[in-house]
Each structure stands twice: as C-alpha cells, then as structure tokens.
Amino acid sequence: MKPVVSAMQAWSCTVISFFAIIILTVLAALYRSGHEELVGGVDDPADGKAVSGTVFTAVFVYIGFFVFCGLQGMLHVRESRRGAISL
Template identity: 70%
Template sequence: MKPVVSAMQAWSCVVVSAFAIVILSIIGALFKSKHHELAGGTEDPENTDAVASTVFIAVLVYAGFLVFCGLQGMLHVRENRRGSIAL
C-alpha cells in the first residue's frame, strides 16, 4: 500500500492533531463543568452542555486525523526501510 500524503505532511498532521486533542479536551471539560470563565458572563453561551458536546465531536474528528496521519507516517517509515529510491 502506498502513502497518500508526504511524510512531512503526515507527521505534521500527527503533531497538530495531538495538540488539538489535548487543548479541545480541556476546553470541552471546562464547558461541561460550567466553569465561571466560560459560562459566567452575560454574553457567554447558556447551553454549555451542547457546546461541550460539539467540542468533543471536534476531538473525535481530530482523533480520526491522528489515526489516519499516523498510519500514513508509518507507511513512509516502512517504505524507507525497504530501501526504495525516492525521486
């Protein structure tokens, strides 16, 4: 099986996805717990549970990116071990 994206793009996607998962998980947890910084003002969202579930859906999307790009990166590693010539 051949990789779809380049090695640099695959590993960059892995790093960005990992950071996004961590940051969005923290933001989702803060919305879920109705933290006063995110749900205490007059212009803040009233339905924090809906916001938290939307943020957690974004975490699942980034987890999918992480798996796909990680597999693409591993395909590049496997291809390089075989001694193929890169043009």
C-alpha cells in the same frame, strides 16, 4: 500499500492533531463543568453541556486525523526501511 500524503505532511498532521485533541478536550471539560470564565458572563453561552458536545465532536474528528496521518507516517517509515528511493 502506498502512502497518500508526503512524510512531512503526515507527521505535521499527526503532531497538530495530537495537540488539538489535548486542547479541545480541556476546553470541552471546562464547558461541561460550567467553569465560570467560559459560561459565567452575559455574552457567554448559557448551555455549557451543548457546547461541550460540539467540541467533543471536533475531538473525534481530530482523533480520525491523528490515526490516518499516523498510519501514513508509519507507511513512510516502512517504505524507507526497504530501501525505496523517494523523489
């Protein structure tokens, strides 16, 4: 199987997705718990659990990116071990 994206793009996407998963999971947990800074104001959303569900959906999308880009990066590593010439 050949990689679809370049090695730099694959590893960049993997790192960005990893940090996005961490940050969005923390935000979703704070919304779900009803943290005062996020749902306590007048202009803030009233239903923190609904917001949390939406943010967790974004986490699952980033998990998909993380898996796909990580596999692409591993394909590049496997290809370079075989002595393939990259252009």
